[in-house]
Amino acid sequence: MKITNSGRTCCLIITALAGSSCSNVQSQGVSRTIQQENQIKKPNVLFIASDDMSSALSAFGNPAVHTPNFDRLAKMGIVFNHAYNQSPLSGPSRASILTGYRPDRVGVHDLSGTFRNAIPEAVTLPELFKKNGYYTCRIGKIFHAGVPSEIGQPGADDPQSWTTTYNPVGRDKTDEGLLVGNVLLGTWLALDCNDNEMTDGISANLAISILRSRYSNVGSAYGGPARKNALPHRTGQPFFMAVGFYRPHIPYIAPKKYFDFYPDVKIPKRFEEEWVTKPALARTIKPWNGGASEEECKNAIKAYYASISFVDAQIGKLLDALEELDLIDNTIIVFWSDHGYMLGEHGLWQKQNLFENTARQPLIICAPGYSQGTPCDQIVEMLDIYPTVTEIAGLDAPDDLDGKSLVQLLKNPDLKWDHPAFTQQARTLISSSNNAPRMGGSDLFTFNPSLNDRNTTVFGRSIRVNRYRYTEWNEGTDGVELYDYQNDIEEHINYANDPNYKNIVTELSGKLHANYDLDEIRKTQETIIKNKTKALD
Numbered sequence: 001m002k003i004t005n006s007g008r009t010c011c012l013i014i015t016a017l018a019g020s021s022c023s024n025v026q027s028q029g030v031s032r033t034i035q036q037e038n039q040i041k042k043p044n045v046l047f048i049a050s051d052d053m054s055s056a057l058s059a060f061g062n063p064a065v066h067t068p069n070f071d072r073l074a075k076m077g078i079v080f081n082h083a084y085n086q087s088p089l090s091g092p093s094r095a096s097i098l099t100g101y102r103p104d105r106v107g108v109h110d111l112s113g114t115f116r117n118a119i120p121e122a123v124t125l126p127e128l129f130k131k132n133g134y135y136t137c138r139i140g141k142i143f144h145a146g147v148p149s150e151i152g153q154p155g156a157d158d159p160q161s162w163t164t165t166y167n168p169v170g171r172d173k174t175d176e177g178l179l180v181g182n183v184l185l186g187t188w189l190a191l192d193c194n195d196n197e198m199t200d201g202i203s204a205n206l207a208i209s210i211l212r213s214r215y216s217n218v219g220s221a222y223g224g225p226a227r228k229n230a231l232p233h234r235t236g237q238p239f240f241m242a243v244g245f246y247r248p249h250i251p252y253i254a255p256k257k258y259f260d261f262y263p264d265v266k267i268p269k270r271f272e273e274e275w276v277t278k279p280a281l282a283r284t285i286k287p288w289n290g291g292a293s294e295e296e297c298k299n300a301i302k303a304y305y306a307s308i309s310f311v312d313a314q315i316g317k318l319l320d321a322l323e324e325l326d327l328i329d330n331t332i333i334v335f336w337s338d339h340g341y342m343l344g345e346h347g348l349w350q351k352q353n354l355f356e357n358t359a360r361q362p363l364i365i366c367a368p369g370y371s372q373g374t375p376c377d378q379i380v381e382m383l384d385i386y387p388t389v390t391e392i393a394g395l396d397a398p399d400d401l402d403g404k405s406l407v408q409l410l411k412n413p414d415l416k417w418d419h420p421a422f423t424q425q426a427r428t429l430i431s432s433s434n435n436a437p438r439m440g441g442s443d444l445f446t447f448n449p450s451l452n453d454r455n456t457t458v459f460g461r462s463i464r465v466n467r468y469r470y471t472e473w474n475e476g477t478d479g480v481e482l483y484d485y486q487n488d489i490e491e492h493i494n495y496a497n498d499p500n501y502k503n504i505v506t507e508l509s510g511k512l513h514a515n516y517d518l519d520e521i522r523k524t525q526e527t528i529i530k531n532k533t534k535a536l537d
Contacts, residue, residue, distance in 0.1 A: 043368070043393060044331040045129065046318065047242040049142055050311050051090070051249035052351065053337035055081075055362050057308065066261040066309045069316035070364070073335060077366025078410055079375045084421035084464055085382050088339040088351045088358040089449075091144040091156065092426075093382070097336070098124045098143065098158075100386035100401035102422070104516055107524045109426040109457070110449040111144060114156060117528040123398060125386055127161040129240040132395075137210060138165040140203040141244035148173055151199055151246060166206055170199035172246070172253040179251050181300060184290035184441075185349050188252040188303030190259045195313060198255065200245040204314040207243050208321040214239070215325050245314060248307030248341075250350070258306040258313075265301045267294060268344040275347075277494040279479020280444055281427055281460060282354065282471070288347035301343050329368060332392060336382065337361040346491070352425055352448075354462040354471050354481075355491055359423040367392045367410060376413035379464060380406055381421045421464040422515050425449075427473075428457045463512045470496075470508035480505070 056062045059074035060081060086096040092103040095115040099106055099122050107118030115122060123131070130136040138157070141147070145155020152169035159165075171193050179187040195201035214235045247254065272288050289297055315335070322328040340361040342348040351358050363380070365388065366372070383403030390397035391405045408415055426449035441447055451457050458474035462481075469491070471481040482496040482505055495501045 041330055042133075042238040044238050044327060045134075045240040045389070046322065046331055046333045047126075047142075047240065048315060048318065048333065048335045049140075049242070049244040050335070050337045050362075051141055051147060051244070051246050052339065052341050053248055053308060053311070053362060054341035054343070054357060055360055056305070056341075056343070057362055059364070060362055064262075064265065065305050066258075067312040069312045069319065070335075070362075072316070072319065073333075073364050073366065074375075075373045077333075077364050077373075078371055078413055080363040080365065080380050080406075080409075081375050081377050082379045082421075082464075083361060083363035083382060084359050084379065084423055085339040085361055086422065087424055087426075088353065089425065090338050093338040094142070094144050097338070097382045097385060098126070098161075100125070100383060100398065100403055102383065102402045102516075103424060104521045105402065105524065107528045109424075109459075110428075110451050111146070113451070113528075116158070117531045118524050120531060124158055124161045125389070126240050126242060127158070128390075128395075130161065130163060133237065134163075134240045135214070135235075135237045136161065136163045136240045136242075137207075138162045138242045139207050139244065140166075140168060140200070141246055142242045147246050147249040148176060148251060166203075168199050168202040168206060170202050171197045172199050172251075175253075176251070179253075181251075181303070182290070182292050182296045184285060185292055185296060185300035186250040186252050186304065188300060190256040190303070190306070191253060193255050195255060195310065198253070198310070200247055200311060200314050203243055203245065204317045207241060207318060210241070211239075211321055211325055211327070215327060243318065245311050247311050248304050252300065252303035252307045254303070254306040254310035258309040259302060261309055262302040262305050265298050265305065267297045267301065268346075270347065271492050272347070274492045274494075277497070278481060279473050280442070281458070281473040281478050282481065283346075283348070284350070284353050284442060285348050286442070289344055290349070297344055300349070304341075304343060332367050332389065334385065334389070335362065335364045336385065354423055354425055354460050354469075356464075356469065356483075356485075359421075359462065359464065359469075365406070365410060370407075370410040371413055374413045376409050378409055378413070378415070378417035379419060379421050379466065380404075380409070380417075381419075420511060422512070423462045423464070425460045426451065426457050427460065428455045431456065461512055461516070463508055463515070465508065468504060468508060470505065470512060472509065472512060476509070480509075482508070 056065050057067045057070045058065055059070045059079055085093045087093045087103050091111040091113055092108045095106045095108040096103050099115055103109055106115035108115050126136045143157045151173040152167050154167055171191055179189050181187040270288055322331055339351055340358045341351055342357055345357050384406050387397045387401050387403050387405040388407055391407045427445040428449040429445050449457055460471055460473045462471040467486050469483045473479045480496040481494050482501055483491045484495055
């Protein structure tokens, strides 16, 4: 498959920053659009990612979590309350977001897949900027990297996407030996340190230092605020800066001061009976909460929230720097997470399931000249980021992307919108050829999927529409699920076998199957094998 490149740049920001509007200008009697102006001005891009962050933020309706800088972003842009990933696992989700293709097309379903084995000629989002004259910089985790094992390393990075890259290491990596807590829920550590000693704190400071060295006379993140009235030393090259924070991914580590925000937390109520009607492949942990005590659960939630608050503070520093350097009016900012997270809902923890709290994650988009401070409740996909940003920038995206531009929703968040979201999760079945069951995990499938000739891997596939979520495991042969959010917002009741919902099941099953082609998926896997073999020759 060929991906075209128009020779123009695209820019993307999910952590909405810019607050000023870009007014239309008259040129030879013709009013320019915002996109045409951006095409001329080449806006910068600040692309901010967080790892394993759920929508447990005050801006998304959870006031228990202290996130003043996310609140700040929400006022500057659009909060997408129903943004859904294409796979609740870092490797496939990030490959999908950065290429604009669904996991089946990029052939990445586990943590070892590489999208270029399936589509060698793919042009990633940052690569498109680089091809069009941008300085593209990666700091931390943007493409998949193991955490904590690959902190300080590039992981599954895509070198051709970047002008330069940085892989910071902080005390959250070097002090791992001090971790406490329950492995199934997530180990944690309250470090006696300041933000600048943490990997993500170093990443934020490094980003600020680079911006200052390139766009003002102040060359260090530690040298005080930029001086707008000083002689500027600005490069004319626009930037695409991707800052990838590792937190709140396990282990949940943050400076002690962030734990102080959470003297007590609530844990989800227990409804063990709900699993009587749910498929076995849907359950990643058993028994309920892995048998952990209430205290263990609360400690894990406190640590997870503390990690979010720590990331929030780093985002605040980045926003402050853009304002100090007078870059904010010409910068698109994007904040996103690769997927959501479970904190005891359904008795589950972490990710790799197809329930709402994992399939959904935070997305905030801010762009000069578009709506500010208004939430959008329409269903969107993370795939939509790529075409949205390119349209905002007045650029041509590859014409075969799987996502849809959200520009019309940025203009009018209440616009009628009837597009479903699709999420999928691989399950590698346990057999004599692979690992034994993990303590507290499923006895049917491995903790992480692993697609190879020795294993049998099946998929769960889910479709989310305004009122319902419908899920099939192994084409429906290993179970189906239907949740009605109007009657059961917490997904305790599986309505799939309720005769009153027969027509809904038929309709959603048809839409789900129409979204993928098993023959095309097989062809993709054959291409992957061929390209892997070629690379070894």
